[in-house]
Amino acid sequence: MEVIINALSNVIFILLSVASVIYFIGFAKHSKAYKIFTIYLLTMFIIEWLLRVIVLFDWNDSTLFLFVYYFVFQFIILSLFYQKLLNFRWIYYVLVAGLLFFVVQYSNDPEMYFRYNPIGVVVGQGVIVIYSLLYFYKLLSEKGEFVIVNSGIFFYLLTSMLIFASGNLVFNIKISTETIVLLGKIIRVLYLIFLILIMIEWYRNYRDPKKVSS
Template structure:
């Protein structure tokens, strides 16, 4: 019998949501905005605990509710990050990361929420394969932008810190 590993996707989506909510709470400015992010984080976790308590069998299925409820707030945080960085012209940290993240998360959220549509329809199979390939390409672009972020903003800091620790 073939075992399904869809339950692992829940760790990915929830883990991504928790880690990136924490990240955006650190890099975004404004007490109200940080409070908003923390409240959304708590609310989403409570909603997911309640959902899986009521529907424990859904833990072993592809869950569009979970994907939507964890991805949409991250897209909002990412958009808010862009608006703050436009206003603050001097700080460009994490702009490459956020750009790649926004494009990738937007496309993957659409892909994952539409994932169950047309499972048995063979006519839609080529379209689904094309969408998955586009998502893979966007993920590679996201990884390139993460590398650029590190290269432009953090590589120099790490090497200078290493040199100063060697000299002391």
């Protein structure tokens, strides 16, 4: 089982690396939404790379503190991504409110920095899922970009959010090591599917240099 998990992690790292590079190549030629999504990929790559370095050199007993940066940066960047796709100004206000919520959380309980934050994940990912649904609705009446990526974001974040929201996970601040490992395995599989959809999006809509978004 350990071999499978390591292989899965390596595949994810390779796909994320490739996706970051190929999207970055078209950075200057495409829309603002494309640029923001590219920044999202690069940010996730940096966090994934730091995780692997810390584990390789055994610099810390736990890498859970990186989880904070993962879901907070994800919330920030994908909020800006959907602001460009939906063109709703109120998304900026929701973004500020969400960040204030995270600040209050970690200010009241600094030790949360070194453990999972299920409530923060549900709140942050729940907001992005709502944006994704709104974009689906918008696509019913007009064409748009990142249709495949939007489907991937909805599937990945909704499923991940439901995992954290299931049972008593949201209110259980002392999640067992076994549960953390199991959650990690499931979420990694979902993330792999998300990355595959990101690659499909690029292949179908952005690999041709003549297809330049407005």
